[in-house]
Amino acid sequence: MSTFQTDSSGISRTQKTILIILRLLIGWHFLYEGLSKILMPNWSSATYLQNSRWLFSDFFHWIAANSTALFVVDWLNMIGLTLVGLGLMFGFLSRIASLGGILLLALYYIANPPFIVTGIGMPVEGHYLFVDKNLIEMCALVLLFVFPTGSYLGLDHVLNLLRKIPKSVKPKAEKHGGTLPETGIVRRELIKSLAAVPVLGALLYGTSQKYNWEKINAITGATIKVSDTKLNDLKGALPMGEIAGKKISRLFIGGNLIGGWSHSRDLYYVSSLFKAYNTDKKVFETLQLAEKAGINTINIGDGQFPLINKYKRIFNSTLQTICQVHPTAEDIYTKVDEAIDAGVDIIQIQGNCCDWRVKEGRIDVLAECIDYTRKQGYPVGLGAHSVQALIACTDYGIKPDFFMKTLHHDRYWSAHPSENRIPFSVDGEKSLDHNQFHDNMFCLFPDQTIDFINKQDVPVIAFKVLAGGAIMPKDGFNFAFENGADFICVGMFDFQIVDDVNIALDVLGNLKNRTRQWCA
Numbered sequence: 001m002s003t004f005q006t007d008s009s010g011i012s013r014t015q016k017t018i019l020i021i022l023r024l025l026i027g028w029h030f031l032y033e034g035l036s037k038i039l040m041p042n043w044s045s046a047t048y049l050q051n052s053r054w055l056f057s058d059f060f061h062w063i064a065a066n067s068t069a070l071f072v073v074d075w076l077n078m079i080g081l082t083l084v085g086l087g088l089m090f091g092f093l094s095r096i097a098s099l100g101g102i103l104l105l106a107l108y109y110i111a112n113p114p115f116i117v118t119g120i121g122m123p124v125e126g127h128y129l130f131v132d133k134n135l136i137e138m139c140a141l142v143l144l145f146v147f148p149t150g151s152y153l154g155l156d157h158v159l160n161l162l163r164k165i166p167k168s169v170k171p172k173a174e175k176h177g178g179t180l181p182e183t184g185i186v187r188r189e190l191i192k193s194l195a196a197v198p199v200l201g202a203l204l205y206g207t208s209q210k211y212n213w214e215k216i217n218a219i220t221g222a223t224i225k226v227s228d229t230k231l232n233d234l235k236g237a238l239p240m241g242e243i244a245g246k247k248i249s250r251l252f253i254g255g256n257l258i259g260g261w262s263h264s265r266d267l268y269y270v271s272s273l274f275k276a277y278n279t280d281k282k283v284f285e286t287l288q289l290a291e292k293a294g295i296n297t298i299n300i301g302d303g304q305f306p307l308i309n310k311y312k313r314i315f316n317s318t319l320q321t322i323c324q325v326h327p328t329a330e331d332i333y334t335k336v337d338e339a340i341d342a343g344v345d346i347i348q349i350q351g352n353c354c355d356w357r358v359k360e361g362r363i364d365v366l367a368e369c370i371d372y373t374r375k376q377g378y379p380v381g382l383g384a385h386s387v388q389a390l391i392a393c394t395d396y397g398i399k400p401d402f403f404m405k406t407l408h409h410d411r412y413w414s415a416h417p418s419e420n421r422i423p424f425s426v427d428g429e430k431s432l433d434h435n436q437f438h439d440n441m442f443c444l445f446p447d448q449t450i451d452f453i454n455k456q457d458v459p460v461i462a463f464k465v466l467a468g469g470a471i472m473p474k475d476g477f478n479f480a481f482e483n484g485a486d487f488i489c490v491g492m493f494d495f496q497i498v499d500d501v502n503i504a505l506d507v508l509g510n511l512k513n514r515t516r517q518w519c520a
Helices: 013-039 046-050 057-065 067-090 094-111 133-146 155-164 169-175 181-193 196-217 270-277 280-292 302-314 334-341 351-360 363-375 387-396 446-453 473-482 494-508
Strands: 240-243 246-249 251-254 297-301 320-325 346-349 380-384 402-406 460-463 487-490
Touching: 013 067, 013 094, 013 133, 046 057, 046 067, 046 094, 057 067, 067 094, 094 133, 246 251, 251 280, 251 494, 280 302, 280 494, 297 302, 302 320, 302 334, 320 334, 320 351, 334 346, 334 363, 346 363, 351 363, 351 380, 351 387, 351 402, 363 380, 363 387, 380 387, 387 402, 387 446, 402 446, 473 487, 473 494
Parallel strands: 251 297, 251 487, 297 320, 320 346, 346 380, 380 402, 402 460, 460 487
Antiparallel strands: 240 246
């Protein structure tokens, strides 16, 4: 039969060859996916199911939240992928294997389809619209189901040949020591069908080598080990406070690490490192973990709204936003209006903005911004790096819904001497002299700050409590809460969140020297 000549089935040799190759490739893919998941310690489909935002999403979420159901689904998934892969590679029950593959891929597609507002939280090779690899491979399996290639070359073909040998003839052939022509054909076809065995061996060997390589290379050369604390290690529920009727977790997350503002002194590469680590996917994972750990609020700049709103939309999140605004004498209202349009919950005048307006003698700008924000129906806070700025504002008669002030001690190596600290220098020039300000302190006068806080009858949020990473969390959290803070805002990577929540719980449960009454 020539290359394009067809047999009684109407299929040419070339067409059969292409279909068989397609079957083997898809079989390889399924078998590898199954084996790699079996080999991977603690592999789970939980994240994939949790991200479902389309048909049956509630059911998928229930599976992810139910440990027994998740265990069963994970094993059915791994075994299903493996059996479909074996069936396709050996051409054994190939139609059933194709149907099983179609059903698995259909479930994957339904759980996370590549629509405009779904699937963004999942890691993929590209950004798809309606058509992705699951849909394409599913259509290819439909083709294999229609054209049962196992009957062309595979164990299905061998079984078909065996069924064609008349049973009454077999004993006669055996009695005379001969063989039927059909049995010789069967042996040849069986040998052909088992040609997939070396391919299977290569796949198993390659999968094992890849797994071992990934296992070794998953450990970096970093000398500091990242905590692997899990959510089930949480020590309790994070306490809440209240600002203008809005409940806020005593510990909430800051946006600096997400935005790449590292305050890393002279380590200039660190900001780029933060940005490289905090991809959109990583930010989504971080915020999901934060919410599950009891953190319900994030403090952000207005430029971070697109990412945060995408997260809230995709994951149906109720995460609250405190947005920093920067009013100027030329434009008091625009940033407030933009934050409101973006869906802000609480507005806060940015720390350096307050410092600058006070230095310029334009406290009236701050007062007008606060008054305007309240008229729009939103809580508004006043932030500052310099305690002198807040003192000047209160003397002017400003009383916001809350204050937000840098608060940390100065008992760390890079803190410059107290006699060289100048009011308002936090937002000034950074000196090359280690004994002068050099992006190393954010609360230049902690004693004055503590005195100011303890005189206030509105909530106080402390930020920069770790001095940009110079102070350990337990020390920084304890200092802030004992000295009057009602809330603390802390930048956190995903691997720090559960530990930080537990530290906050320990600190809040063992405060001994706090004298200020809780104002929230």
